[in-house]
Amino acid sequence: MKWRCALIQRWLPAYLDGDLPSFWRARLGSHLQGCPACREELAGLREVVRIVQAAATPDQGPAFWQTFHQELHLKLAQNAPAPEPSRFLKLPYYLVGAPALATLVFWAFTHLGQPPQKPLLTAMVGPEQVVYAGMEDGAWQNDEYPSWDVDAVMADLTHQERQAVLQNVRY
């Protein structure tokens, strides 16, 4: 086989389904016009595709799928993930740290007379050190990890939740 034919034949399967960059498609097309050997190879590949598609997995029929569903239903019911924690229940993950820290920094600011040089949390806890509960076991989606921005968190709460938060951090 000529080296050019070997190169062309590498891409013939993709040429068949048309999912090939246009440069290659044009190159293969013009080679095929003048090369009976590659045309034969292409016809052979087309036949293989036909055989595979003609021998699709036979349908199993309604009785099979009924059993399939019954068995799967039991497995699903036994393995249903625990319900998502409610908004209110999510609070402690960040409330444990953030507002308490805010109060501490406020105390430091008023008593020592020195404003903190860095934003609150990065001064004390590098962001890479923060580990959120539930992060490892997939309880949270990435974009759902509780925010450490205290103002944003507080603004996002209902009046009732805000009262509960303030109650918790008051001493």
Added chain:
Amino acid sequence: MTDSQLVARAQEGDIPAFEELVKKYQREIYGLAYRLVLDAEEAKDLAQQAFLQAFVHIRSFRQQAQFRTWLFRIAINQCYSYLKSKKKFGEPVDPEEFVTVGEESPEEDLVTKDRRQRLYIALERLPAKQRAVITLKLEQGLSYEEIARVLGGTTGAARVNYCQALKTLKKYLQNEDEHEVAVRSYPKVVARISRR
């Protein structure tokens, strides 16, 4: 209801919503598993296992992604693990059972049966990844970009993989000598296919 609406409900633990998704994709997932493990009973277990895994991890699914390709990925991983463990523990072979899929259907003539049998023997000889690529392309009709999303790697690598797989399959199917060797050295697949 759209996939993303059903997924959103399933993420809240709604089993009937998830079962709607199962009904929508069960044939594809079962067909994929069947092509990969070439065993009807195992394919059923693996398809159920894939759906179960998808349900258990449904909350980690991002709505921007395509649920179908995510499901394919889970199913393929299940099949790979199965094939790996089977390789490790071996499997008893019964060459006496020499029957192919579809034998029970009277409308399938001998020529079709023979062709199907040859195809399965040839497929068995392909590495699992090439079998997966052929099935995803020719039966599920995925683009190379989608195949890359399911199997990992780049779109270009998926294209190269498919081209190699189809050329190898052609070689196994068309060479009559190879076929004879295949029948002698791969009685396992024929035995397993018969347990349908």
